[in-house]
Amino acid sequence: MNRRSLLAGFGGLLAAGGVASSGLLAAPAAADPADVAARPERDGRVEALLKKMTLAEKLGQLQLLGNEADARTALATGQLGGVFSVVGAAKLNALQHIAVEQTRLRIPLIFGLDVIHGYTTNFPIPLAQGSSFDPAVAGADASVSAKEARRSGIHWTYAPMMDVTHEPRWGRIAEGYGEDPYLATKLAVSKVRGYQGDDYSSPDRLAACAKHFVAYGGAEGGRDYNTVDVSLQRLHNLYLPPFKASVEAGVATVMASFNTISGVPAHGNGYVLHDVLKGAYGFRGFVVSDYTGVQELILHGLAGDGADAAAAALPAGVDMEMVSTNYVQYGQQLLAQRRITNDQIDDAVRRILLVKVKLSLFDRPYVDEAGEVKAPSPAALAQARTAAGRSMVLLKNDGPVLPLAKTVRSVAVVGPLGTATYDLNGTWSGLGTGAATTPPVTVVDGIKAAAPGATVTYSAGCTVDGADTSGFAAAQQAARAADVTVVVVGETAAMSGEAAARSTIDLPGVQQQLVAAVKETGKPFVVVLVNGRPLTIPYLHDNAPAILEAWAPGVQGGNAIADVLFGTVNPGGKLPVSFPRAVGQVPIYYNHENTGRPADPANKYTSKYLDLESGPLYEFGFGLSYTTFRIDGLRLSDTRMPARGGRIQVSATVTNTGGRAGDEVVQLYLRDPVATIVQPVRRLRGFQRVTLAAGASTTVTFTLTPDDVGFYDNAAKFRVEPGKIEVYVGNSSAATLTSSFTVT
Secondary structure (H helix, E strand, C coil): CCHHHHHHHCCCCCCEECCCCCCCCCCCCECCCCCCCCCCCCCHHHHHHHHHCCHHHHHHHCEEECCHHHHHHHHCCCCCCEEECCCCHHHHHHHHHHHHHHCCCCCCCEEEECCCCCCCCCCCCHHHHHHCCCHHHHHHHHHHHHHHHHCCCCCEECCCECCCCCCCCCHHHHHCCCCCHHHHHHHHHHHHHHHHCCCCCCCCCCECEEEEECCHHHCHHHCCCCCECCCHHHHHHHHCHHHHHHHHCCCCEEEECCCEECCEEHHHCHHHHHHHHHHHCCCCCEEECCCCCCCCHHHHCCCCCHHHHHHHHHHHCCCEEECCCHHHHHHHHHHHCCCCCHHHHHHHHHHHHHHHHHCCCCCCCCCCHHHCCCCCCHHHHHHHHHHHHHHCEEEEECCCCCCCCCCCCEEEEECCCCCCCHHHHCCCCCCCCHHHHCCCCCHHHHHHHHCCCCEEEEECCCCCCCCCCCCHHHHHHHHHHCCEEEEEEECCHHHCCCCCCCCCCCCCCCHHHHHHHHHHCCCCEEEEEECCCCCCCHHHHHHCCEEEECCCCCCCHHHHHHHHHCCCCCCCCCCCCCECCCHHHCCCCCCCECCCCCCCCCCCCCCCCCCCCCCCCECCCCCECCCCEEEEEEEECCCEECCCCCCEEEEEEEEECCCCCEEEEEEEEEECCCCCCCCECCEEEEEEEEEECCCCEEEEEEEECHHHHCEECCCCCEECCCEEEEEEEECCCCCCEEEEEEEC
16 A cells, blocks of 8 residues: 555545644644655764665664564574563673674664653652643653663663543553643653653663554543544644654654554554654654554554565554564565565664664663662652652542541551552553562551551451452451541552553442441541542542542552651642543543533533533542632733734732642633634643642743644644634633633
8 A cells, every 4th residue: 555545545634734833733834745754864874884784684673572582583693673571681781792793784782661650660650640730740750760771771661652542441541641632742741851861872861752653542442452533633633742742852763553543553554654753743763663563454454464564564654563573574575576665674774773873872782780770769769759749639638637647546547459569550560670679668558657656557358359348347347446547449550551441440349338338437537549540439529538549659659648648748739631420421521522512401402411410520630739729810911812923921820828838730721612623622731830838829821822722624734713712720621710812
């Protein structure tokens, strides 16, 4: 399938023109579809190697394998570009010695690993980091992870994942930053910079990989690897912005996604990989397939066999093949048949070698084995603890029950996750050395450390997903004997992440019944949630006095939870994703389009359910504090914004009206009420987390440009249209403080 026929599947909609802009949404004016993609840089060492390489050696550079045995076999013929998921400095050096000392051209291997939220020091899962509304949290994770992984022999991480999703059933929601493209963009860019720094040849930096390109978060039914049917306007407005911004930030590599995009699998999709990524965005790094992604073009139905798969993937823009071996097996045949070209092969090889050059692998192919990081440093643990505290969200606090007094005499910890270790790390935490060498601090141990004078007891009550209620009596006895009970419930680490879709997203097993049993005692209690996705928790909302969303908080999870419970940390996190009332509401998200009949409880013939209140249980951007805040004084620097070069400043005053210091996240949303493409009812276009002492005030200012009010249409053209723009400022997506300006 050639590029022109592939484009025809999209209606040939990559139109020329549009508003040239460097903003988060706007792409450069698209080129004619026949134009070539951006060429990688030229480097003398790379060009000299290309002239010396045989076809077999070139194809070998396009091969990425995932175990030592296969790697050694491939190296025997000099046909290997990289290895992933092999951990240990000595093992990696041994493979590198073969590549550098025993192959004809002595080209070093690149070593990759899924360093998602920690290598040795596990930080909170990315979804939790999204709750921080603080890009520095994601940056700290990446910086610490890069230092630990690179000093242990890893060069390249398959992160950050920047898939925007409206689907909480999808297990991989845990790996991204939630439902909003603007928030995802800010955190993804910070993480790219944290991994790579200014120069990823540094011994403390990694080459980053923006994944999954693209629209993986739109998988139907929330089932991993599933189909995505998406319009061009939604593709460009919702799913692509974090990738575009990451390319502008210099991300070294990009990973293709498993899903189809409007009927064309991403691994064979020349529109997204060639025309958008390498063309319009000017990406000059290399694209790696996902695990067997090229081979899976056969099962998708795009390719009849491995040769067809390679012939589809390489011209589409996949440069390196992970696990499957179709490029190596069929490349020579396909070249002879003119189904691929020498230029396509050379372009892919050049891109891969350039990343190896930028990693300084030709100059420093080996790692100092004595410097391998096998345990977290005190500084790294402190950063992980801070990140976890900033990522927690207080959902409810009647009474208030929280914070607990450090002088409390007795605390009962109840629930199957009260003494959990690995489950506090969450998904993707076992590939480095951290999960094996440094188990997370448990909630029980964190509470004991925070309240050393208290008697702390523990009763599991039940398992996470079992049906046995025989432990309820002991849990009730512990609760009756204590001044307060902390009930720790949620999901295991294996219940979210890849291949972990759930058809219902209630508390698993009999955990809700356990909470009800604790409530029956009549004693004060708090629910702590440990989970990797939004859950449907209306019972907890109605019956628990206090609810703390801790997510999977990482290696310092127990200490960080105790910090919040006892008020050492005043929670300031906000939800990066809506919490549905029931799974039947899914998808439910704040940035939805309006209908001609918006929900109206007084009118049956409007868009709603007969048996469920409209709206989420907790909206995007929601989160409480142990203090209170007032946001007022909304001011706009002008009432008109020119469509070209315009700029408006939006300011508001935030005041801590409570009795203790705390954090508030001031959020700015826009709405375009009349447009040629129906716009979301609100779009996040600014946020700022501020810390204020009791009684203190500050002014928060946001700057809006045409990039913020524009959007892509169904010809993939960026438009800034004249008309009224509504502004909303507050502390969640339900903000009511409003004003407006006019685009002219």
